[in-house]
Amino acid sequence: MADDVKVKEGIDADTVAAAKALQSENYSAGFKTDIETEYAPKGLNEEVIAFISQKKGEPQWMLDWRLKAFERWQNMTEPGWAKVQYEKIDYQDIYYYAAPKRGAKYESIDDVPQEILDTYEKLGIPLREAEVLLGVEGADETAAEARTGESGSKVAVDAVFDSVSVATTFRKELEKAGVIFMSISEAIREHPELVQKYLGSVVPRSDNFFATLNSAVFSDGTFVYVPEGVRCPMELSTYFRMNAENTGQFERTLIIADKGAYVSYLEGCTAPMRDENQLHAAVVELVALEDAEIKYSTVQNWWPGDENGKGGIYNFVTKRGDCRGARSKISWTQVETGSAVTWKYPSCILRGDDSTGEFYSIAVTNGRQMADTGTKMIHLGKNTRSRIISKGISAGRSDNTYRGLVSVHKKSEKARNFTQCDSLLIGGDCGAHTVPYVEAKRADAQLEHEATTTKLSEDQLFYVRQRGLGEEEAVALLVNGFVRDVMQHLPMEFAVEAQKLLEVSLEGSVG
Amino acid sequence: MLKLDNLSARVGEEESEKTILNGLSLEVPAGEVHAIMGPNGAGKSTLAYLLTGREGYEVTGGTATLDGKDLLAMEPEDRAAHGVFLSFQYPVEIPGVPVMTFVRTAMNAQRKARGEEEMSAPEFIKKAREIGGILNIDAEMLKRPVNVGFSGGEKKRLEIFQMMMMEPRFSILDETDSGLDIDALKTVANGVNALRSPERSMLVITHYQRLLDHIRPDKVHVLAKGRIIKSGGPELAEQLERDGYDGILGEVA
Numbered sequence: 001m002a003d004d005v006k007v008k009e010g011i012d013a014d015t016v017a018a019a020k021a022l023q024s025e026n027y028s029a030g031f032k033t034d035i036e037t038e039y040a041p042k043g044l045n046e047e048v049i050a051f052i053s054q055k056k057g058e059p060q061w062m063l064d065w066r067l068k069a070f071e072r073w074q075n076m077t078e079p080g081w082a083k084v085q086y087e088k089i090d091y092q093d094i095y096y097y098a099a100p101k102r103g104a105k106y107e108s109i110d111d112v113p114q115e116i117l118d119t120y121e122k123l124g125i126p127l128r129e130a131e132v133l134l135g136v137e138g139a140d141e142t143a144a145e146a147r148t149g150e151s152g153s154k155v156a157v158d159a160v161f162d163s164v165s166v167a168t169t170f171r172k173e174l175e176k177a178g179v180i181f182m183s184i185s186e187a188i189r190e191h192p193e194l195v196q197k198y199l200g201s202v203v204p205r206s207d208n209f210f211a212t213l214n215s216a217v218f219s220d221g222t223f224v225y226v227p228e229g230v231r232c233p234m235e236l237s238t239y240f241r242m243n244a245e246n247t248g249q250f251e252r253t254l255i256i257a258d259k260g261a262y263v264s265y266l267e268g269c270t271a272p273m274r275d276e277n278q279l280h281a282a283v284v285e286l287v288a289l290e291d292a293e294i295k296y297s298t299v300q301n302w303w304p305g306d307e308n309g310k311g312g313i314y315n316f317v318t319k320r321g322d323c324r325g326a327r328s329k330i331s332w333t334q335v336e337t338g339s340a341v342t343w344k345y346p347s348c349i350l351r352g353d354d355s356t357g358e359f360y361s362i363a364v365t366n367g368r369q370m371a372d373t374g375t376k377m378i379h380l381g382k383n384t385r386s387r388i389i390s391k392g393i394s395a396g397r398s399d400n401t402y403r404g405l406v407s408v409h410k411k412s413e414k415a416r417n418f419t420q421c422d423s424l425l426i427g428g429d430c431g432a433h434t435v436p437y438v439e440a441k442r443a444d445a446q447l448e449h450e451a452t453t454t455k456l457s458e459d460q461l462f463y464v465r466q467r468g469l470g471e472e473e474a475v476a477l478l479v480n481g482f483v484r485d486v487m488q489h490l491p492m493e494f495a496v497e498a499q500k501l502l503e504v505s506l507e508g509s510v511g
Numbered sequence: 512m513l514k515l516d517n518l519s520a521r522v523g524e525e526e527s528e529k530t531i532l533n534g535l536s537l538e539v540p541a542g543e544v545h546a547i548m549g550p551n552g553a554g555k556s557t558l559a560y561l562l563t564g565r566e567g568y569e570v571t572g573g574t575a576t577l578d579g580k581d582l583l584a585m586e587p588e589d590r591a592a593h594g595v596f597l598s599f600q601y602p603v604e605i606p607g608v609p610v611m612t613f614v615r616t617a618m619n620a621q622r623k624a625r626g627e628e629e630m631s632a633p634e635f636i637k638k639a640r641e642i643g644g645i646l647n648i649d650a651e652m653l654k655r656p657v658n659v660g661f662s663g664g665e666k667k668r669l670e671i672f673q674m675m676m677m678e679p680r681f682s683i684l685d686e687t688d689s690g691l692d693i694d695a696l697k698t699v700a701n702g703v704n705a706l707r708s709p710e711r712s713m714l715v716i717t718h719y720q721r722l723l724d725h726i727r728p729d730k731v732h733v734l735a736k737g738r739i740i741k742s743g744g745p746e747l748a749e750q751l752e753r754d755g756y757d758g759i760l761g762e763v764a
Contacts, residue, residue, distance in 0.1 A: 463605070466591055467613075467614075468624065477608060
């Protein structure tokens with residue numbers, strides 16, 4: 001292990017080993033929760049899919065939908081074009097369903113395993129609304145007041161633990177505004193007409209290998225519907241946590257903003273430190289109708305594996321937004337610091353005339369992490385605009401690729417795009433790559449592209465240290481400066497957390 | 512205050528290393544301003560970097576102490592916390608970090624290292640406004656990212672701004688006059704003079720006498736071939752201006 005690390009003279013191997021151990025401890029979300037878990041039989045076949053569907057109490061149409069996806073998936077091959085390498089996944093060696101044994105619904109506080117509550121506390125999730133989660137009458141309002149008093153803004157939380165949504169807060173208050181915010185399993189039962197209308201309408205069942213797998217086995221996720229003309233009164237947030245061993249997480253998120261509606265949605269992810277790799281293949285679909293706006297923010301901190309590349313999450317996710325109505329707007333903001341391998345392109349289909357798509361991204365890789373991420377902006381409608389700002393930071397021995405597509409179709413008059421891709425290298429053993437694709441079928445399209453690659457320079461580091469900042473603080477300051485344009489697009493509460501996360505992710509990356 | 516005793520240093524990788532300082536001795540007592548003058552390649556900037564802890568220089572002999580403390584054993588940020596400040600010859604750009612954020616973060620880091628309380632935001636802003644006024648730096652400039660898109664003169668004024676904010680006990684000004692027109696030179700000199708006090712000292716590195724017309728040094732040293740070859744009062748700078756370095760070098764040889 002010490003062979004491949006440059007060690008300054010006079011430092012013995014034990015010190016190096018101790019320092020390395022500490023490095024892994026930087027991942028503060030890396031604990032696991034010991035709770036009894038109920039699994040579906042390992043592996044994937046029609047029985048397992050039927051088991052999942054039955055566990056969720058799904059209607060027949062949903063099971064049929066899943067089975068069609070599974071049939072299709074069996075004839076698909078895993079793609080390999082991304083600039084990432086990982087060990088072949090054995091799809092029959094994964095649990096496709098894992099749930100805390102006591103069940104997803106808790107009638108009273110005594111039913112919730114203490115371990116789950118402890119987990120939330122450690123993660124710092126604002127579950128002051130614990131009572132609300134537990135369904136205690138009247139607790140809704142009390143908890144709401146408590147939170148508003150403190151920070152002045154509210155965030156409703158849906159927490160997904162392995163395959164099951166364990167808690168959704170603020171439901172009543174949202175209902176008053178007409179907003180539906182619940183787990184997708186509940187939505188399938190309670191709002192089948194909405195789910196049937198929109199599920200798979202942005203990311204078709206047969207879209208790609210991982211999306212199709214998700215369509216067959218997705219176990220939970222979040223459903224949001226904001227009715228016509230409603231501005232969602234608070235930020236909505238889902239917190240995903242992978243806990244069980246050898247488990248894949250396949251959540252499905254569907255967000256619909258009806259005409260003139262607005263919603264801001266936050267997604268956070270963590271997983272315990274485990275030696276084996278875990279697969280995360282989510283699908284997120286956003287639909288914005290006329291004049292609607294959806295703002296989707298992600299802070300992804302899945303376990304990245306240890307410093308030698310052992311363990312970690314494979315984050316193979318399909319996220320797509322459809323600006324279906326005229327003048328609609330979808331904005332993706334992501335801060336990606338975790339996962340061993342990340343492979344995702346949150347995209348916008350700019351179907352409605354005068355619609356706008358935005359993508360703001362910070363992707364940090366350190367250690368042996370690999371990230372191949374970017375966006376696709378598909379201009380179909382007239383006067384559509386898109387804006388891409390990507391900031392990639394590579395440290396350690398990692399590889400960080402921006403891959404993006406801007407496509408202007410024949411009927412998309414006067415489409416406009418601005419793309420800016422900046423890469424920052426820390427140290428000499430990492431890589432940054434930029435692969436921008438452009439397809440314009442019209443001459444009146446205005447497409448701008450700017451790209452820079454810079455190395456965190458000795459000059460900058462010295463300048464900042466001369467003014468009194470330690471080495472780690474100096475790196476954090478320079479990196480925060482580098483990502484500032486993107487940070488500004490994150491909701492306040494998230495930005496603070498994201499900033500801390502960046503610092504932790506880059507600890508030990510210089511010197 | 513600062514004491515350099517027989518200091519020798521070299522720079523660069525082993526293959527191409529080069530001796531830059533060669534037995535340099537110098538003492539700057541508290542309250543004094545000393546100027547170091549010398550031809551290109553004399554080792555002036557090396558001295559500045561060595562005293563502030565930049566990587567890439569190897570001390571091969573001698574000592575450097577500040578109030579008896581071994582400077583060379585400290586990390587750059589610890590030297591800063593001990594009151595060593597360098598006004599850079601070529602200030603560095605820091606994209607995305609506004610001047611105010613930068614200066615405040617740095618000052619608080621220094622204070623923390625010294626076990627002092629952080630400066631409150633109102634106190635900081637008040638001080639920044641006052642000093643900005645002296646140096647002709649407006650609020651707009653303080654909001655811009657550090658040195659990004661700044662003119663040469665603006666960069667130098669910002670260095671002096673930081674110096675005045677941090678009130679270091681020992682300041683090194685490395686060619687602060689280069690790139691400044693005569694008005695900016697006066698502005699900068701006003702700032703530097705405002706900071707002079709019995710408990711502070713400064714080392715002003717320069718090619719030319721013109722800065723020393725505005726910042727009157729207590730002593731002038733001529734640095735050549737890695738050591739001090741001649742020391743004197745302010746009149747030495749005038750002599751240099753008149754006779755050039757060749758004159759002095761010839762005289763010493």
